[in-house]
Amino acid sequence: MREYYSITELTREFDISTRTLRFYEDEGLVQPVRRGRTRLFRPSDRHLIRQIMRGKRLGFSINEIREIIQMYREPPGEVGQLKLMIKRIEEKREDLRQKRRDLEETLAELDQAEESCVERLVELGVNT
Amino acid sequence: MREYYSITELTREFDISTRTLRFYEDEGLVQPVRRGRTRLFRPSDRHLIRQIMRGKRLGFSINEIREIIQMYREPPGEVGQLKLMIKRIEEKREDLRQKRRDLEETLAELDQAEESCVERLVELGVNT
DNA sequence: CACGCGATTTACGTAAAAGTCAATCGAGCA
DNA sequence: TGCTCGATTGACTTTTACGTAAATCGCGTG
Numbered sequence: 131m132r133e134y135y136s137i138t139e140l141t142r143e144f145d146i147s148t149r150t151l152r153f154y155e156d157e158g159l160v161q162p163v164r165r166g167r168t169r170l171f172r173p174s175d176r177h178l179i180r181q182i183m184r185g186k187r188l189g190f191s192i193n194e195i196r197e198i199i200q201m202y203r204e205p206p207g208e209v210g211q212l213k214l215m216i217k218r219i220e221e222k223r224e225d226l227r228q229k230r231r232d233l234e235e236t237l238a239e240l241d242q243a244e245e246s247c248v249e250r251l252v253e254l255g256v257n258t
Numbered sequence: 259m260r261e262y263y264s265i266t267e268l269t270r271e272f273d274i275s276t277r278t279l280r281f282y283e284d285e286g287l288v289q290p291v292r293r294g295r296t297r298l299f300r301p302s303d304r305h306l307i308r309q310i311m312r313g314k315r316l317g318f319s320i321n322e323i324r325e326i327i328q329m330y331r332e333p334p335g336e337v338g339q340l341k342l343m344i345k346r347i348e349e350k351r352e353d354l355r356q357k358r359r360d361l362e363e364t365l366a367e368l369d370q371a372e373e374s375c376v377e378r379l380v381e382l383g384v385n386t
Numbered sequence: 387c388a389c390g391c392g393a394t395t396t397a398c399g400t401a402a403a404a405g406t407c408a409a410t411c412g413a414g415c416a
Numbered sequence: 417t418g419c420t421c422g423a424t425t426g427a428c429t430t431t432t433a434c435g436t437a438a439a440t441c442g443c444g445t446g
Contacts, residue, residue, distance in 0.1 A: 137423070146404095148423080153404060166412070167424055181367075184360040189317015192403070198364070201371045205378040212375050212382075219372045226365050232312040233361065236326070237354050239309075243329045244347045247340050250333040254340075265393070276393080281434060294442070295394055320433070 134170040137162075143176075144183055154182060157192055159199065188229060198222060262298040265290075271304075272311055282310060285320055287327065316357060326350060 137148050154160050155169070160178050162169040171179075178199065185195035201219050206212055265276050282288050283297070288306050290297040299307075306327065313323035329347050334340055 149404065149406085152424085157403095168412090169423080184364060187317065187357055187360050188364065189315065198368075202367060205371075205375045207378075209379065209382060209384055212379050212384075216372055216375045216379075219368050219375070223365060223368050223372075226361055226368070229315055230358075230361055232315050233354055233358055236312060236316065237351060239330060240326075240347050240351050240354070243333075244344055244351075247333045247344045247347070250335075251337065251340050251344075254337060256337055256340075275435075277434060277436085280394085285433095296442085297393080 131173055134172060135176055137169050137171065140171055140176065140179060144179055146183075151179075154179070154192075157196065159192070159196060188226075259301055262300060263304055265297050265299065268299055268304065268307060272307055274311075279307070282307070285324065287320070287324060316354075 135143075137151055140146075140151060141148055151160070151169075155162065159182055160171065160175045162171045162175055164170065181199060181202070182195055185198060190198065197218070201215065201222065206215060263271075265279055268274075268279060269276055279288070279297075279299075283290065287310055288299070288303045290299045290303055292298065309327060309330070310323055313326060318326065325346070329343065329350065334343060
């Protein structure tokens with residue numbers, strides 16, 4: 131496990147720009163340490179970036195991603211906070227289950243669309 | 259099956275604004291017919307809106323949604339176009355499969371996060 | 387017919403998520 | 417010391433997906 135990653139290493143790995151990583155830092159999503167002014171990203175930051183990219187692919191906004199990331203952290207110590215956290219986690223999970231239904235429906239429709247295309251090709255006598 | 263829906267009916271059903279529906283019309287996603295200047299949405303438009311909302315929840319842009327919707331239409335008549343269409347459909351499906359992996363991973367992590375919270379509650383001796 | 391009310395059009399505004407550009411910095415090295 | 421090259425900072429710009437406001441239209445009702 132590497133100790134530090136440079137900003138350009140990570141931009142290449144995740145195919146994003148330096149501007150994007152700095153934006154995520156401004157937004158408090160990652161907190162690279164500094165040597166002078168240069169950012170040094172640790173494995174934990176790298177892991178966070180991976181989670182951010184996942185969230186982006188699923189269509190979550192930066193704020194939603196921030197909320198999700200907070201859920202992965204150590205549970206709070208106070209009972210009220212804990213119960214609130216559990217409620218929020220359950221809400222996010224319901225959100226994801228809706229996305230899953232949307233996803234399966236879309237996949238099914240695309241399957242059908244492809245089948246129609248293949249059928250049409252067969253009709254046209256194309257050697258598949 | 260109703261013949262026509264008014265714009266406000268649909269804004270209520272899908273919880274979106276009239277501006278949004280007009281925007282989708284400008285973008286060519288729906289094509290309501292007109293009585294005078296008033297838009298009349300048909301069941302097919304309503305179905306399209308349902309598909310648009312699904313796409314939005316999955317984080318697709320308007321352009322991507324437009325592409326997906328085109329895939330649902332009648333297959334093209336020309337062989338080259340058909341093959342191209344099949345290729346595009348396969349790409350979109352790979353996209354969706356990635357989203358599904360992202361989704362399952364996120365759900366798993368949220369499951370774990372909730373479990374941690376519940377454990378913590380038990381430690382604190384809270385009657386669940 | 388006047389009125390109210392929903393719908394339309396036109397145009398400008400805005401928030402989110404970066405992109406872009408210019409100036410600057412600092413570390414290594416020849 | 418001068419140079420290069422990657423990194424940083426700050427400011428401004430852009431794109432997407434609508435929001436909002438103002439003026440207008442037209443239809444049904446009293």
